[in-house]
Amino acid sequence: MLTDERKARLPLGKRAILLGMVFALLLAGLIIWQFLSREREYELTAFAMGSYVQQTVWGREPETAGAEAVQGIEELEREISWRRDGSVALINSRAGGEPVALSESTAELLAEMRELSDRSGGALDITLGPVTRLWDFDNGPKLPREDELRDALALTGWRELELTPDRAAKLEREGMALDLGAVGKGAACDTALEGYQIYRIRAAVIAVGGSVGLYGQKPGGGDWNVGVRDPKGSGSLGVLNLPGGFVSTSGSYEKYFEQDGRRYCHLLDPRTGYPAESGLVSVTVWCPPGMDVKYPGALSDGLATACFVLGLEDGMELLESYGAEGIFITEDSDITVTKGLEGRFTLGEGG
Amino acid sequence: MERRLFNPREWSVLLIVALAAVIWLALSRSGPGGTRAIVERGGEIVLSRELEGLKAPETVEIEGENGVSLRVELSEEGARVSETNCADRTCQRTGLITRAGESAVCLPGRIVLWLEGPKTGRKLDAETY
Numbered sequence: 388m389l390t391d392e393r394k395a396r397l398p399l400g401k402r403a404i405l406l407g408m409v410f411a412l413l414l415a416g417l418i419i420w421q422f423l424s425r426e427r428e429y430e431l432t433a434f435a436m437g438s439y440v441q442q443t444v445w446g447r448e449p450e451t452a453g454a455e456a457v458q459g460i461e462e463l464e465r466e467i468s469w470r471r472d473g474s475v476a477l478i479n480s481r482a483g484g485e486p487v488a489l490s491e492s493t494a495e496l497l498a499e500m501r502e503l504s505d506r507s508g509g510a511l512d513i514t515l516g517p518v519t520r521l522w523d524f525d526n527g528p529k530l531p532r533e534d535e536l537r538d539a540l541a542l543t544g545w546r547e548l549e550l551t552p553d554r555a556a557k558l559e560r561e562g563m564a565l566d567l568g569a570v571g572k573g574a575a576c577d578t579a580l581e582g583y584q585i586y587r588i589r590a591a592v593i594a595v596g597g598s599v600g601l602y603g604q605k606p607g608g609g610d611w612n613v614g615v616r617d618p619k620g621s622g623s624l625g626v627l628n629l630p631g632g633f634v635s636t637s638g639s640y641e642k643y644f645e646q647d648g649r650r651y652c653h654l655l656d657p658r659t660g661y662p663a664e665s666g667l668v669s670v671t672v673w674c675p676p677g678m679d680v681k682y683p684g685a686l687s688d689g690l691a692t693a694c695f696v697l698g699l700e701d702g703m704e705l706l707e708s709y710g711a712e713g714i715f716i717t718e719d720s721d722i723t724v725t726k727g728l729e730g731r732f733t734l735g736e737g738g
Numbered sequence: 739m740e741r742r743l744f745n746p747r748e749w750s751v752l753l754i755v756a757l758a759a760v761i762w763l764a765l766s767r768s769g770p771g772g773t774r775a776i777v778e779r780g781g782e783i784v785l786s787r788e789l790e791g792l793k794a795p796e797t798v799e800i801e802g803e804n805g806v807s808l809r810v811e812l813s814e815e816g817a818r819v820s821e822t823n824c825a826d827r828t829c830q831r832t833g834l835i836t837r838a839g840e841s842a843v844c845l846p847g848r849i850v851l852w853l854e855g856p857k858t859g860r861k862l863d864a865e866t867y
Contacts, residue, residue, distance in 0.1 A: 439843045439850055597867035616867035621833025622840050636866040
């Protein structure tokens with residue numbers, strides 16, 4: 388029996404070759420499998436929501452997730468821009484008339500931003516449409532006449548945005564108009580991060596204009612590095628090291644015009660109708676991960692505007708009430724950082 | 739009789755292996771280089787220039803959309819939009835950008851100037867403004 392088995396075996400040399408081939412095949416299979424299943428880094432830029440959109444996505448299908456994020460932002464823009472033909476435009480055109488039925492996400496966004504309008508005492512007012520149209524900072528900015536500004540201001544007031552439990556919305560008086568421009572870029576970051584979750588992306592960073600969304604654990608470890616634009620100089624003033632969440636900035640340097648030797652910035656005080664004069668030149672807000680809101684990105688964006696209008700002390704109080712953090716820079720270049728950002732913000736090189 | 743460590747056929751195999759190792763090492767150590775200034779127009783890269791080693795500042799004219807044109811200045815220190823015919827001028831006001839990840843954006847002209855750096859080391863993941 389033993390003799391037969393020996394006879395059935397291949398010669399030693401051929402067995403070695405066969406064994407080598409099996410190992411080589413296994414190795415090749417392993418390499419191919421690793422190549423196909425590896426996570427990749429993908430960078431994508433686009434123009435959407437009137438802004439430059441930059442994404443870096445890490446995962447197995449980063450191209451799809453990135454493209455879907457841009458599409459989601461375009462759909463959001465259609466839904467919430469007063470210039471387009473979505474729900475917000477419809478609410479405006481029906482102001483003083485019939486309510487407009489909303490999707491769950493739009494209803495929640497409006498509810499959270501109306502609450503912010505309320506908690507900020509109107510320093511952010513999402514019904515500022517009649518006033519922002521007069522100033523027209525996006526196309527041909529000009530100083531409005533006093534009487535027309537007074538009339539427009541009389542048509543604002545977030546308390547007159549009615550949101551019903553069956554997800555419908557209406558503005559009480561004809562001529563009123565929603566303008567979500569102060570929260571749109573942050574909301575776009577929310578939309579993108581929702582998509583990353585669906586596509587099981589491992590990590591991603593998105594910037595829509597100056598609003599930033601940070602998703603997942605940064606590949607390679609450590610915190611994400613977010614540069615904060617220097618309001619009075621060139622490039623970045625410093626760097627925020629953050630584990631995740633959303634960051635937005637409102638600054639008077641970003642968009643302004645000059646008329647009769649005076650500078651008018653785009654950040655309007657809803658209480659006066661004129662550009663805010665709070666002694667600040669820039670406010671950066673961080674909404675950390677885990678906040679109990681559906682739209683933390685939009686909240687960071689809206690809080691930055693509200694804090695800019697409110698000024699240093701009231702702004703810090705508002706941030707504290709939400710559990711958000713911030714950096715306030717005054718006209719005298721004084722920098723105030725809230726407690727939660729101490730040790731996370733480095734002036735200069737940072738990183 | 740002379741004793742040799744390897745026969746001629748083995749030597750040639752060893753030589754090929756050594757050569758391959760040297761090429762692999764050279765490629766893996768060449769790295770991503772220094773900071774590059776990138777200009778995008780409508781999502782397409784129209785300029786990519788290594789900043790390290792620029793002996794004197796260079797200026798490049800870029801034509802964007804909607805009749806917007808701008809002048810980009812590149813130097814070892816960084817890059818800036820030094821001039822534009824756009825009423826907005828946001829990109830020009832951004833000033834000199836020096837760190838990988840920073841950008842100057844001209845929305846009306848759909849032009850973006852940004853700095854790209856090594857994949858490792860200090861760089862910004864994003865910028866808030």
